[in-house]
Amino acid sequence: MAEVLQKLILDTLDVQSSIKDTRDLVIPGQTRPASSNEDQITILGALNSLLSREMIKYDTHEIISHVLTAEGALILKDGSHEARVWSVLPMKGETPMTPARLKKAVGDETAKVGQGRAFKNGWIGKEGDGLVKAVSEIQDATQIDLQEIASTGTLKAGEKTLADLRKRKLVSQKKGQWFTAHKGEQFSTSTAKPETDLTADMLVSGSWKTATYKKYNFEAEGTPTAGGALHPLLKVREEIRNIFLEMGFAEMPTSSFVESGFWCFDALFVPQQHPARDLQDTFYISDPAEALPPNPDYYKRVSTIHEHGGYGSAGYRAPWSHEESNKLLLRTHTTASSAHMLYKLAAKCRGESTEEIPGIGASRSTGKDGKDDGFRPAKLFSIDRVFRNETMDATHLAEFHQVEGVVADRNLTLADLIGFMRVFFNKMGIEQVRFKPAYNPYTEPSLEIFAFHPMLDRWVEVGNSGMFRPEMLEPMGFPKDVRVHGWGLSLERPTMIRYGINNIRTLVGHKVSIEGVENSQAVMF
Ligand code: PHE
Numbered sequence: 030m031a032e033v034l035q036k037l038i039l040d041t042l043d044v045q046s047s048i049k050d051t052r053d054l055v056i057p058g059q060t061r062p063a064s065s066n067e068d069q070i071t072i073l074g075a076l077n078s079l080l081s082r083e084m085i086k087y088d089t090h091e092i093i094s095h096v097l098t099a100e101g102a103l104i105l106k107d108g109s110h111e112a113r114v115w116s117v118l119p120m121k122g123e124t125p126m127t128p129a130r131l132k133k134a135v136g137d138e139t140a141k142v143g144q145g146r147a148f149k150n151g152w153i154g155k156e157g158d159g160l161v162k163a164v165s166e167i168q169d170a171t172q173i174d175l176q177e178i179a180s181t182g183t184l185k186a187g188e189k190t191l192a193d194l195r196k197r198k199l200v201s202q203k204k205g206q207w208f209t210a211h212k213g214e215q216f217s218t219s220t221a222k223p224e225t226d227l228t229a230d231m232l233v234s235g236s237w238k239t240a241t242y243k244k245y246n247f248e249a250e251g252t253p254t255a256g257g258a259l260h261p262l263l264k265v266r267e268e269i270r271n272i273f274l275e276m277g278f279a280e281m282p283t284s285s286f287v288e289s290g291f292w293c294f295d296a297l298f299v300p301q302q303h304p305a306r307d308l309q310d311t312f313y314i315s316d317p318a319e320a321l322p323p324n325p326d327y328y329k330r331v332s333t334i335h336e337h338g339g340y341g342s343a344g345y346r347a348p349w350s351h352e353e354s355n356k357l358l359l360r361t362h363t364t365a366s367s368a369h370m371l372y373k374l375a376a377k378c379r380g381e382s383t384e385e386i387p388g389i390g391a392s393r394s395t396g397k398d399g400k401d402d403g404f405r406p407a408k409l410f411s412i413d414r415v416f417r418n419e420t421m422d423a424t425h426l427a428e429f430h431q432v433e434g435v436v437a438d439r440n441l442t443l444a445d446l447i448g449f450m451r452v453f454f455n456k457m458g459i460e461q462v463r464f465k466p467a468y469n470p471y472t473e474p475s476l477e478i479f480a481f482h483p484m485l486d487r488w489v490e491v492g493n494s495g496m497f498r499p500e501m502l503e504p505m506g507f508p509k510d511v512r513v514h515g516w517g518l519s520l521e522r523p524t525m526i527r528y529g530i531n532n533i534r535t536l537v538g539h540k541v542s543i544e545g546v547e548n549s550q551a552v553m554f
Pocket residue numbers: 361362363364433469472493494495514515516517518
């Protein structure tokens with residue numbers, strides 16, 4: 030059917046070059062023009078199919094058409110109430126029909142409505158108590174009108190009659206459409222579907238010569254590939270790693286998520302009573318609960334500086350707790366890993382020979398008296414995960430990533446630290462930086478780093494930094510003229526700012542937006 034109708038449209042266009050009104054078409058298998066709504070819907074299907082092959086073009090015209098109600102449809106079939114009344118009545122001169130019998134013959138409703146109208150039309154008359162036909166022939170105008178409406182959707186006779194039929198609830202209005210059609214770019218009278226493939230069979234049979242081919246659609250979007258995608262945090266991590274590497278830094282090993290209180294806090298000269306060590310801030314491990322003991326000499330030096338001072342420092346003068354030092358915990362900062370590395374870096378200064386640290390030791394550095402005291406300058410960095418027992422909200426999770434840089438050399442100054450950070454943050458695309466005095470137990474002086482964020486139009490804290498205290502460095506064995514400065518920042522904050530994410534849960538965790546991960550662009554600081 031669809032094919033035949035398409036063919037009809039194409040053949041009509043071939044002869045007339047346009048179809049002015051699709052309501053004039055006669056759908057194959059029908060005898061009257063396709064003027065009803067249903068007909069036009071059928072035609073629309075054929076038009077769309079031809080349009081998709083660019084064989085035709087068409088325009089749509091809106092109209093209000095009329096359809097029969099259930100009652101209208103009944104009248105179309107059996108005639109109007111008045112016609113039905115008239116048809117059952119006897120002719121004039123025969124025995125009249127009583128109203129009671131009429132009701133029986135046509136039903137209460139039809140008898141009631143029909144009688145009045147039939148009288149008004151002069152079709153029936155009274156004789157005694159009964160009713161008879163007054164004319165021998167009638168024209169059931171209502172039925173004729175409904176017939177026209179059923180097949181054309183309207184009434185040529187006029188709006189007044191239509192309104193009357195609407196009032197009688199025999200017809201109702203319905204929005205309809207009709208169309209005008211023209212030839213399209215690919216017009217032909219053949220409805221054969223264009224080929225999408227050139228096959229071996231077509232080559233063998235020679236049918237390829239006459240076949241029509243479907244045009245390539247270069248506008249069509251390809252299906253997205255289902256490949257993996259790098260998480261935004263990984264992309265930003267890679268960028269920051271590259272910045273460190275191009276500044277000559279070596280990456281520290283940071284695989285130990287579990288550390289002891291000794292390495293996470295004591296070695297950094299964080300007092301044992303410091304709130305950061307509280308259960309509220311730090312996750313402690315229950316099994317095993319205790320760490321392996323560190324080197325006993327170093328342990329002694331660290332406990333002594335805490336309890337009694339030394340190297341020119343007064344210390345905290347608080348009783349030392351071995352238990353506190355030996356507790357196992359999830360590291361709260363990667364500075365614990367930095368402490369391990371700095372302790373290793375100082376090994377030669379302590380007169381121990383330990384394994385080489387990759388990326389360090391290329392340049393020698395002699396002390397004040399011109400002697401090699403074993404110290405080797407180092408630039409180290411790490412980017413890894415840390416854990417804090419925080420109340421979670423839109424910007425805080427119990428675990429996040431820390432970016433950390435550490436520089437060790439003789440006679441470094443605060444200006445070196447500030448200079449380094451300017452270069453580093455500049456490479457991250459942060460041009461305006463400000464420094465604010467701050468406090469860290471392990472650095473003095475300490476600086477918070479603020480960057481002006483043009484999108485947020487305000488200064489945001491981007492990091493924390495400082496010169497590591499002699500109380501941390503000297504027990505490790507570093508010569509007095511060696512200074513170490515360091516800075517740390519979270520990986521999540523620049524990532525969230527970079528990708529315009531304001532809830533960390535879209536970035537990390539079970540609510541992560543996979544679509545966001547797949548669609549996030551590469552970063553370019
Ligand atoms: N560990 C610090 C923090 O948790 C960052 C830092 C690293 C500060 C090195 C100074 C030196 O924020």
